[in-house]
Amino acid sequence: MDETWAAAVAQDVSPSLAVPGETIEFGHRIALTFDDGPDPATTPAILDVLRDYHVKGTFFVIGARAEQHPELIDRIVSEGHTLGNHTYYHRDLTKLTPELVSRELQDTQAVIDEVLGEHSQITLFRPPCGAPYITQMEGLPVFQEAMREQRLYPVMWTIDSRDWALENQPESIVDNLAQSTPEGGGVVLLHDTQPQTVEALPKVIERYSAAGLKFTGVRDLLAEKYGVDPNGIEADPDATRPSTPLQPEVSDNNHLSDLNSLAECLS
Ligand SMILES: [Zn+2]
Numbered sequence: 705m706d707e708t709w710a711a712a713v714a715q716d717v718s719p720s721l722a723v724p725g726e727t728i729e730f731g732h733r734i735a736l737t738f739d740d741g742p743d744p745a746t747t748p749a750i751l752d753v754l755r756d757y758h759v760k761g762t763f764f765v766i767g768a769r770a771e772q773h774p775e776l777i778d779r780i781v782s783e784g785h786t787l788g789n790h791t792y793y794h795r796d797l798t799k800l801t802p803e804l805v806s807r808e809l810q811d812t813q814a815v816i817d818e819v820l821g822e823h824s825q826i827t828l829f830r831p832p833c834g835a836p837y838i839t840q841m842e843g844l845p846v847f848q849e850a851m852r853e854q855r856l857y858p859v860m861w862t863i864d865s866r867d868w869a870l871e872n873q874p875e876s877i878v879d880n881l882a883q884s885t886p887e888g889g890g891v892v893l894l895h896d897t898q899p900q901t902v903e904a905l906p907k908v909i910e911r912y913s914a915a916g917l918k919f920t921g922v923r924d925l926l927a928e929k930y931g932v933d934p935n936g937i938e939a940d941p942d943a944t945r946p947s948t949p950l951q952p953e954v955s956d957n958n959h960l961s962d963l964n965s966l967a968e969c970l971s
Pocket residue numbers: 739740790794832833970971
């Protein structure tokens with residue numbers, strides 16, 4: 705992992721995907737990404753749909769929720785999807801000290817190691833609130849330093865479903881994506897915590913397929929962009945993983961109750 709990441713850094717001081725201002729050719733492909741889970745009320749149904757349609761997604765999980773629902777982390781990995789880090793408590797990293805930033809990132813990695821029973825490096829990161837790319841741009845240098853320190857690729861999105869804001873309106877999610885998706889494809893932001901997303905997902909997939917778009921993974925897009933394979937967690941039953949899990953050292957800068965509101969933003 706370090707070698708491939710270093711190769712990417714050699715080309716780009718902060719290797720990333722789909723950040724604002726970046727020009728990417730998606731080649732008529734779509735990468736589905738799901739944030740903020742795992743959620744026992746909705747994530748299993750999202751996984752059922754993806755399985756039925758033979759589509760692989762990327763799940764940017766919150767560490768505290770992964771700790772609460774380890775069986776869902778196991779299922780995400782065992783069914784061939786990719787895991788990404790979305791902080792431990794869904795924190796806007798630009799508002800934290802460097803020490804707390806490290807804790808948010810490392811604690812999430814540690815919980816996943818504990819769940820899987822072995823160390824398997826997460827390489828993808830989805831920043832809560834889109835910060836600093838959407839807000840807090842002044843925090844970009846510090847943020848990029850944290851990404852370099854943790855060997856993470858920040859992954860933003862190019863198509864926002866706004867599913868979280870469309871409660872009880874699955875058809876609106878489908879229409880919104882149909883209208884906002886470029887012909888060339890892109891990276892789609894969804895949330896596996898939203899019942900309306902469960903309802904919309906089959907039609908979203910069918911519409912994309914009917915439009916001639918193919919499904920791909922974030923890791924494949926990164927691999928093409930940098931000419932390296934961004935190793936990380938994805939299902940590969942034959943892969944041998946390093947055997948020493950990180951030990952969780954959960955920060956006390958927050959409380960689980962905060963997760964009910966995901967206080968700062970819904971991205
Ligand atoms: Zn989020």
